[in-house]
Amino acid sequence: MLASVGSFFVRRSVEYRVAQDAEALLARMRRRVYPETLPVLASFWLKTVCTRGYGLGAWKELSRHLEAIVRGPLEDDCRAAIADIDNWIHQNVISAGQIPEWPSRRPEPMSTNLKPEGLAAYTVRLLNQWLPLEVARLLVDRSESRAMEEDGVPAWIVGSALERLLVREHLSRGTLQMFIEPRALSPESVYPADLEMLRDAALSLLGVTQAPNPAVLPATLLCVGDGARLPADYREAVRRAKLVPRTEGEEVHVPLSSEHARELLADETVHFGSIIVTMDGRMWESQSLQSGEDHFVVYRPSGACRINYCRDHAEIRAPWPQDRLRWSGVTHCRGTFKIFGREWRPARWVVDSERTWIDLVFSRVLPISEMAPSENREAWRLRPASVDMGWAALEKAVLISIAQQSLDAVERLRQTELIPLGRAMVGLAEAISRGRSNIHGIIETHLKALRYMESPVLSSYGRVPWRILPAPVREAFLRVPLDAAQRELLNEVIEGVPETAHQRSRNLVFNKPRSTSPHAA
Numbered sequence: 001m002l003a004s005v006g007s008f009f010v011r012r013s014v015e016y017r018v019a020q021d022a023e024a025l026l027a028r029m030r031r032r033v034y035p036e037t038l039p040v041l042a043s044f045w046l047k048t049v050c051t052r053g054y055g056l057g058a059w060k061e062l063s064r065h066l067e068a069i070v071r072g073p074l075e076d077d078c079r080a081a082i083a084d085i086d087n088w089i090h091q092n093v094i095s096a097g098q099i100p101e102w103p104s105r106r107p108e109p110m111s112t113n114l115k116p117e118g119l120a121a122y123t124v125r126l127l128n129q130w131l132p133l134e135v136a137r138l139l140v141d142r143s144e145s146r147a148m149e150e151d152g153v154p155a156w157i158v159g160s161a162l163e164r165l166l167v168r169e170h171l172s173r174g175t176l177q178m179f180i181e182p183r184a185l186s187p188e189s190v191y192p193a194d195l196e197m198l199r200d201a202a203l204s205l206l207g208v209t210q211a212p213n214p215a216v217l218p219a220t221l222l223c224v225g226d227g228a229r230l231p232a233d234y235r236e237a238v239r240r241a242k243l244v245p246r247t248e249g250e251e252v253h254v255p256l257s258s259e260h261a262r263e264l265l266a267d268e269t270v271h272f273g274s275i276i277v278t279m280d281g282r283m284w285e286s287q288s289l290q291s292g293e294d295h296f297v298v299y300r301p302s303g304a305c306r307i308n309y310c311r312d313h314a315e316i317r318a319p320w321p322q323d324r325l326r327w328s329g330v331t332h333c334r335g336t337f338k339i340f341g342r343e344w345r346p347a348r349w350v351v352d353s354e355r356t357w358i359d360l361v362f363s364r365v366l367p368i369s370e371m372a373p374s375e376n377r378e379a380w381r382l383r384p385a386s387v388d389m390g391w392a393a394l395e396k397a398v399l400i401s402i403a404q405q406s407l408d409a410v411e412r413l414r415q416t417e418l419i420p421l422g423r424a425m426v427g428l429a430e431a432i433s434r435g436r437s438n439i440h441g442i443i444e445t446h447l448k449a450l451r452y453m454e455s456p457v458l459s460s461y462g463r464v465p466w467r468i469l470p471a472p473v474r475e476a477f478l479r480v481p482l483d484a485a486q487r488e489l490l491n492e493v494i495e496g497v498p499e500t501a502h503q504r505s506r507n508l509v510f511n512k513p514r515s516t517s518p519h520a521a
Contacts, residue, residue: 014058021049022065024210025082031213033281033304034193035077040159041196042081044204046088050102051207059093113498114175120184124368126165127194128341133388134161153309158194162201169467172498176202181212185279186239188220189366191307191340192281215279216243219252222283222305222339223358225273225321231260238276241299252276252284253296261295272297273321277305277339285319307340314362316344323356341366387461390415394422395468401426402470420453421464429470443476444486451493463495 025045032038054062066086070079092100114122138157166176179202182195196214203211221235231237237254244251254276256264264272274286276299284299307314316339337344337360344360351357393415400409401422410422428446432439454464466474477490477497491497 014055015061017052018054018058018061019065021045021052021209022062022069025085026069026078028211029078029081030075032078032196034196034306035075037155037159037193037196037200038077038081039084040155041200042085043156043159044163044200045209046085047102048204048207048209050100054099056093056097056099059089059099063089063094113172114178116178116183119175119178119182120189121368123179123182123185123195123198124189124341127190127198128365128368130165130388131158131161131194134165137161138164155193155197159197159201162194162198163204166201166205173206176206180206181215186218186220187277187279187281187305187340188338189341192279193306196281216250216282217241217252217279219254219276219278219284220339222275222277222318223321223337228272228274228321229264230272230274231256234274241276250301252278252299253290254299256289256295256297258295261289261291264289275302275318275321281305283318285321305339314342315347316360317350317357318360320349320356320358323351336363338366338370390418390461391465391468394418394425398422398425398429398468398470402429417457418461421450421457424450424453425464425470425473429473432472432476439476439480440482440486443480443482444489447486447489447493451489454493463493466494466496466498469494 025042028041028045029038032041049062063086066082066089070082070086074082135153135157138161139153180199185195199211199214203209219238219241221238224230224234234254237256241252241254244253272286272289274297276284278284281304283302283305285302286297287300288298290296290298302319305316305318307316335346337346342365343363345363347359347361349356349358393413394410397409397413401407407423407426410419410426413419413422424446428450431442431446450464469477482490
């Protein structure tokens with residue numbers, strides 16, 4: 001009797017967990033602004049479910065939930081993504097009669113913690129510099145016919161690149177959790193579609209299926225119509241906008257001072273047409289000016305602001321706040337537009353039966369100094385992609401040299417200026433693997449050697465990144481109780497040292513480097 005009661009409650013618990021996971025997927029899909037990223041969400045969600053220890057009965061229960069969702073009211077893109085998941089379950093689990101084996105992500109013995117005040121600058125660099133480079137690497141590794149599509153890089157490539165970056169950075173669970181609800185970001189600095197997929201990757205690495213509602217604000221000003229009499233500091237006012245729920249839909253209210261409101265209301269022909277973009281990627285068009293105790297411009301949604309990737313460039317098509325009745329063609333607008341961490345130049349007008357649009361063509365990537373708070377610029381300064389490629393090549397060469405017990409791989413580096421640094425890194429790893437006594441002296445001596453070899457390339461490459469150090473070296477720095485002078489030396493030579501490296505530990509264990517094949521950096 002007790003056994004049957006126990007099995008009943010276990011079964012109900014499993015059913016509840018399965019239902020919660022399915023409902024979490026549906027809720028996240030319905031909040032999606034960019035439907036092209038839905039397959040990425042579905043893939044990461046399925047990875048998470050595979051690590052949750054479902055039995056065969058739970059997988060069958062999940063399939064029943066997904067089939068019920070597909071039969072209900074649903075957008076076509078969501079229905080297709082959920083149907084793909086259900087087909088995968090039938091083919092790989094139910095028909096095969098076996099539970100998928102998917103390794104869960106174990107806590108890293110060493111991990112990098114970011115401070116909340118540094119997250120915005122780090123995320124900007126991650127999405128605008130590291131991500132394009134990693135996408136390029138993935139495209140090189142795959143056949144061009146599979147990877148490329150007519151409308152640009154497939155979303156699944158971007159999702160895979162984001163996951164690789166997060167894993168390679170050895171970010172702590174606390175840091176990954178900050179990516180779920182990032183603070184101090186703006187649509188001026190990051191593309192919301194990339195941010196959606198970054199959240200998916202972080203949730204998957206954390207083993208979480210449910211996600212909070214993504215932030216709608218802050219907002220940024222995209223464009224202002226000709227002759228609009230908005231105050232000079234209106235861009236700053238947009239950053240203070242409020243989201244207001246209405247029975248007919250959401251509105252964004254941008255505050256105005258009493259003086260500016262009276263000035264606008266005094267002119268019956270005044271124009272204040274403008275378009276803003278919110279943190280979730282939606283565009284909002286000005287509708288009315290309201291005055292009372294508070295004064296504000298009312299904005300209502302006008303679709304997603306999307307980057308369209310063409311064969312030779314990227315562009316954004318945005319609604320123009322005023323109608324052009326004459327023609328489509330090349331625009332003579334002056335100035336540039338700054339959005340999504342990029343600068344755009346106006347290219348052409350497009351007039352159709354609905355309204356007037358303006359096409360903005362990619363001009364350049366904005367430097368991090370224009371997008372991140374000044375106190376964070378030094379820590380995550382923007383460097384050329386060749387620098388990250390150089391560090392990646394050095395990491396691979398050092399790992400090969402350690403595994404083969406030979407400096408040949410380091411000596412063959414194409415970045416010849418990094419060869420002395422590679423020799424010093426191999427020497428440090430070998431010394432730590434042999435060190436049984438006077439480990440503090442060994443570390444100090446080799447850190448000074450690294451500092452000396454690093455000095456000729458410091459201005460062009462910066463300090464050695466923590467993430468490219470061989471695992472035994474990082475492990476030693478995390479376990480050895482360094483004194484204040486040694487900690488200062490470590491931070492002087494290595495960039496991005498985790499806080500845990502400065503905490504004393506009683507246990508001191510050294511293992512010889514394992515002969516693992518080098519991974520892509």
